[in-house]
Amino acid sequence: MSLAVTAEQQELRATVRRWLADSAPMARVRELMATPTAFDPALWRGLAELGVLDLAVPEQYGGAGYGVQELAHVFDECGAALLPGPLLATLGLALPLLLATDDERARARHLPGIADGSTVATVAWLAPGAGWDSAGRSMGVTGGKLSGSASTVLDGMSADLVLAVAGTGDSAVVVAVDPTAPGVTRTAQPTLDQTRPLAQLHFDDVPCTPVGTGAHLLERALDTAGVLLAAEMVGGAQACLDMSVAYAKVRQQFGRPIGSFQAVKHKCAEVLVELEGARAAAAYAAWAAAENPAELPVVAPLAKAVAGEAYFRAAADNVQIHGGIGFTWEHDAHLYFKRAKTSLMLFGDTGAHRRTLADRIGL
Amino acid sequence: MSTGTPIAPAPxxxxxxxxxxxxxxxxxxxxxANAPDEMRGVQVPREPAPELAAALARWADTLAEAGYMCVAWPREYGGRGLSGVEVAIMNEEFARADVPRLTRGMGEGLVGPAIIAHATEEQKARFLPPIISGEHDYCQGFSEPEAGSDLAGLRTRGVLDGDHLVINGQKVWTSGFFKANMIFTLVRTNPDAAKHRGISYVLVPITVDGEPNGIEFRPITRMTGLAHFSETFFTDTRAPLDNVIGGLDNGWRVAMTTLGSERGGRATTQHLGFMRQFWRLVREVRERGLIDDVRVREQLAWAYSQVEVLRYTGLQLVAELAAGRSGAGLGNGSTTKIRWSEYERRLAEIAMDLLGPDALVVGPGYELDHWQEELLVTRSHTIWGGTAEVQRNIVAERVLGLPKDPAVAPARAAGGER
Incomplete structure (x- = not known):
């Protein structure tokens, strides 16, 4: 498979785009935003019927056997539509984490449910009140039971399966937990970006099943998550640029469209230049994830950082170009702005990704 | 420690x-079979010393004889009719063999394509072969003191005198003048026509039968201390009407010709020089014991990312071209130029910061080290060939479809020269 977009991938994108326009228009996104879980089981079933959830699941587990490249196209479209829902948690984090382990039993048990949409899965690894590098520090497994807390758990309220990372370094273990089991307390964390719900999870001697050992498993999953998030951010950035350009063509001031002023033109051009770079980085990263995994540890943090910067700039300039109206709750610009800033920060901000990149290219 | 990235990874x-x-x-x-040892590892400097210049000229002639010059031109005009993908392959293979892929410069990239698109068959037969052979070496006479980004405001006059044009006026920023024997220039042949309409595109010999042709180059010293380009004065300079390409008063259209068929050509190799430069900076930073500084590491990682993005955009474009598509929406000359020119400018600034007090001191005779020269030279890269601001206008208007500034419409700004 090459970097070039295939006819099949174009068709996939078109299908997802149509479905999003019909099933999850912005009005529906705003309704979901106002709920504590921002989760609509009907939309999740819709994604399953569309054939999106099983795309990257291997065939022997009931999947379609495609990979990150195809999934990236889906994330791109969903990012443009600001779709709330556990796509990143389930397909971006939990699925690659399960695939990173060698635990055949765990895969056989959990992957078919992910593929058919019956399992919403997420990963819990961050310590409450700590930074992005706090993986496993606030949880421990003793005698097959998980105890401790994790915060910033993506879609933690709607998950049917939680993969928790307990402990650090070589002694880190990944365990599967049923979040509805006795001893689990879930608390929704109200989020700045209301389209991306988070939860705090507390485990008090909860029975769990080990699925793998070593901090590298989470690292590999986070690399894949970063690649897919980069694709999602590219979609969001393109949506912002489209909004900016459309508005700049029609909004009249001083008797002419504001898009005829260089100050506005140059903003739009700069967003396009950054977006083009981000799109290439995200596409290359998705290609590498699928075809040249040895490159993934370098291209993942690189693409995530580049896409994060591009999206933030596109979203911030979109607010600016819209002027006062762009600052209102009613206009959608703030939804993208909030998604952009929080996505840039997710899994580590730009500086953190660059430090990781520096380590990984041998500086 | 790795020393660079592959041209194209496997798979x-x-x-x-x-x-x-x-x-x-x-x-x-x-x-x-043919790459000479003396060319291995040669990075062509901005101003090669005489010995290297002679070796480069020999290599260029070898390439021309083997049909590896002007490769994007159609076969019927002495080229090979290579597609963008094939030119990219050629660049990759030259890079792999570690020898420079030389071209015939502006003659190959600008004059030839304009001739092919707009000249008569007789003119093509007369002007194209000497470009390939190297017999004609062109410099560009476009910009004028009062016509930079607003190139169509040019004032140099071309007046008909029988079957000749007589040219009077002043051009500026003429690079490569010291080795050129031809100048392609834009002159106003109809002062009564609309701004873009009365311009002609003329190929002017710098000497005629060994005698001066009324062209005087006055070198301009650049901020680096070296003279690399000149002011160019035309005083009763004569050019046969047969040297006007595309017909009298039609020069604007001719000048706007670009070599569309070579899209992709440098896409997969343009990052290589930047990558070499990146690892050079890493080495120098390491030598100064700064490599463990978090701020330094973040800046270096930023630079690495920018170079990689150049590589990815190139690979993506060529992948699309190789799949038989146009690569539409995957970057164009303007966005690519904005990306690399602003990157290298910033890199030089960062390198100076990292190298600290040493970077404040130059050698005898204002001799600059690599990063000092980069700091200064890169300021010109966001000016020549269309300023960064003009490039943004082009992107905004032609890619994004934003309206032109009513105060300058329908003028189309264009670039100066390298």
Whole structure:
């Protein structure tokens, strides 16, 4: 498979785009935003019927056997539509984490449910009140039971399966937990970006099943998550640029469209230049994830950082170009702005990704 | 420590056709048999010393004789009719063999394509072969003191005198004047016509039968302390009407010709020089014991990312071209130029910061080290060939479809020269 977009991938994108326009228009996104879980089981079933959830699941587990490249196209479209829902948690984090382990039993048990949409899965690894590098520090497994807390758990309220990372370094273990089991307390964390719900999870001697050992498993999953998030951010950035350009063509001031002023033109051009770079980085990263995994540890943090910067700039300039109206709750610009800033920060901000990149290219 | 990234990783992110793979093998075999040792590892400097210049000229002639010059031109005009993908392959193979892929400069990239698109067959027969052979070496006479970004405001006059044009006026920023024997220039032949309409595109010999042709180059010293370009004065300079390309008063259209067929050509190799430069900076930073500084590491990682993005955009474009598509929406000359020119400018600034007090001191005779020269030279890269601001206008208007500034419409700004 090459970097070039295939006819099949174009068709996939078109299908997802149509479905999003019909099933999850912005009005529906705003309704979901106002709920504590921002989760609509009907939309999740819709994604399953569309054939999106099983795309990257291997065939022997009931999947379609495609990979990150195809999934990236889906994330791109969903990012443009600001779709709330556990796509990143389930397909971006939990699925690659399960695939990173060698635990055949765990895969056989959990992957078919992910593929058919019956399992919403997420990963819990961050310590409450700590930074992005706090993986496993606030949880421990003793005698097959998980105890401790994790915060910033993506879609933690709607998950049917939680993969928790307990402990650090070589002694880190990944365990599967049923979040509805006795001893689990879930608390929704109200989020700045209301389209991306988070939860705090507390485990008090909860029975769990080990699925793998070593901090590298989470690292590999986070690399894949970063690649897919980069694709999602590219979609969001393109949506912002489209909004900016459309508005700049029609909004009249001083008797002419504001898009005829260089100050506005140059903003739009700069967003396009950054977006083009981000799109290439995200596409290359998705290609590498699928075809040249040895490159993934370098291209993942690189693409995530580049896409994060591009999206933030596109979203911030979109607010600016819209002027006062762009600052209102009613206009959608703030939804993208909030998604952009929080996505840039997710899994580590730009500086953190660059430090990781520096380590990984041998500086 | 790695020392760079491969030109294209294995497995390849590009599906090349069997014909393209065959072409790659042909170029590779030819280079294995013909690339001279004296060219291995040569990075062509901005101003090569005489000995190297002579070696480069020999290599250029070898390439021309083997049909590796002006390769994007159609076969009927002495080129090879290579597609963008094939030119990219050629560049990759030259990079792999570690020898410079020389071209005939502005003659190959600007004058030839304009001739091919707009000249008569007689003119093509007369002007194209000497470009390929190297007999004609062109410099560009476009910009004027009062016509920079607003190139169409040019005032140099071309007046008909029988079957000749007589040219009077002043051009500026003429690079490569010291080795050129031809100048392609824009002159106003109809002062009564609309701004863009009364301009002609003329090929002017710098000497005629060994005698001066009324062209005087006055070198301009650049901020680096070296003179690399000049002011150019035309005083009763004569050019046969047969040297006007595309007809009298039609020069604007001719000048706007770009070599569309070579899209992709440098896409997969343009990052290589930047990558070499990046690892050079890493080495110098390491030597100064700064490599463990978090701020330094973040800046270096930023730079690495920018170079990689150049590589990814190139690979993506060529992958699309190789798949038989246009690569529409995957960057164009303007966005690519904005990306690399602003990157290298910033890199030089960062390198100076990292190298600290040493970077404040130059050698005897204002001799600059690599990063000092980069700091200064890169300021010109966001000016020549269309300023960064003009490039943004082009992107905004032609790619995004934003309206032109009513105060300057329908003028189309264009670039100065390198």
């Amino acid at each position: 390849s992110p590009i599906d090349y056709s069997p014909a393209a793979q065959e072409f790659r093998a042909e170029v590779r075999d030819w280079l294995a």
